[in-house]
Amino acid sequence: MRISAVVRCLNEIEHIERLVFGLRAQSLPIDELIFVDSGSTDGTLELIEDLGDIVVHIDRSEFSFGRSLNRGISQASGDLVLICSAHVYPSHDDWVEQMARMFDNGRIAYVYGRQIGDHRTKFSELRVMKSWFPPVSTAAQSHPFANNANAMLRRSVWCERGFDEYLTGLEDIEWARYVQGIGFELAYCATAPVFHVHEENWSTIRNRYRREAMAYKKMFPGAEMAAVQAMRLACSSVILDLLASLKSRTAVSPLEVVQFRMNQFYGTWKGYASGMPDAELISRLYYPRRTGVEADSMNGRALSYDGFSASEEALG
Structure with missing residues (x-):
């Protein structure tokens, strides 16, 4: 199946090349890379015009998370669409492959992957991530929790009805509810982790x-x-x-x-x-404490970002 990637971005000059480097190191390559920019002013826009296949522009006055995703996915040609934030980067080279594999089940319409923190992540945020994104996959999830900072969807289902463009957030959970409501399934893939960088005040x-x-x-x-x-x-x-x-x-x-x-x-x-x-x-x-569980084993090669020079390696 053909795979498109849609990345939302706004002033992500410090992060976006690392993501592209990780995407280009994947065992299962993506077929096209689409950026949705909502008015970057830090050089991101000029960079993604070189890094991406398609750049979609959305005015800040029109922006919502759901609308930006819909604009990007509407330009995608893939059967599957990888969705990720510009400030994530994969930990392993089989990130895309692990999520795509779950769509072998024809009832799966939406998969979201694990998120972990790096050295910049606040301790409490690490605890949130550990609670939201446990180390064990769920092949058919009963509740509609999802997060599209690291997710993949079946485009044919999205074509029936896209993300809610009027929500202020949680458009991922709302679409997961819709997917489950029309008889499709939602899955969680613990073996497709990304580092999610939150540097917020x-x-x-x-x-x-x-x-x-x-x-x-x-x-x-x-x-x-x-x-x-x-x-x-x-x-x-x-x-x-x-x-x-x-x-x-x-x-x-x-x-x-x-x-x-x-x-x-x-x-x-x-x-x-x-x-x-x-x-x-x-x-x-709301992040309860979780008891210890045995994590799903990772199969891919861990990616190294040591000494990463984005301007040299991501474009190479």
């Missing part, structure tokens, strides 16, 4: 969780979160993070942990009014 973190809560509220009108519930979740998360750091003997800044969790749940509270449906889905969104 506190305001950006707060706003990210706020817009996701707003989207969740739109999808589930009865969803609520009281201020006391948000504070309780923030405090318990801080305690669990600090205990986890002691157990793992990881040096962390207690102040950073408090700031991350307080901004996370303050933003979430702002996005809600106040109770939450779908306990299984919420368990993924």
Whole structure:
């Protein structure tokens, strides 16, 4: 099957070449690379015109995550479409192959892969990723949790109905609900991990969780979160993070942990009014502690980014 890749970007000059380097090292190569740019001003635009096959432009006034994906996928010719953020990069050379293989099951319409942090990732964010993206795959997931920072979809299903262009976030979960509702299946691929680089300030973190809560509220009108519930979740998360750091003997800044969790749940509270449906889905969104599980074994070759010079190697 032919595979297209769609990458959303905005001012990603520091990250995008690393992603392209990782894409070009894959055991199963992609057939075309499509960038969707929403108004970059840092040199990203000039770079992707050299790196990509197609560049789609979307005005900032029109931007939504769903709309940018729809614009990019509409230009794709592949049977499968790999979707990823510009600030991710694969850990292994069989990233694309592992996700594509899951579509051998004709009922699979949507697959999302594992996300892990690198040396720049805040400790609490690492804990979030470990909770959302466990080390064991799920061939047919019962709930609609998904994340399109690292995902692949069957384009023929997308052609029937694309991503919601009016949500402020969680367009990936909304489309997963749609896919499951029309009789297709959603899968999670733990053996297709990417490093996801989040270098956000506190305001950006707060706003990210706020817009996701707003989207969740739109999808589930009865969803609520009281201020006391948000504070309780923030405090318990801080305690669990600090205990986890002691157990793992990881040096962390207690102040950073408090700031991350307080901004996370303050933003979430702002996005809600106040109770939450779908306990299984919420368990993924609000990061419970997970017991130890045996991880799926990795088959591909680990990619090395040591001494990576993007301007030389990604273009080579």
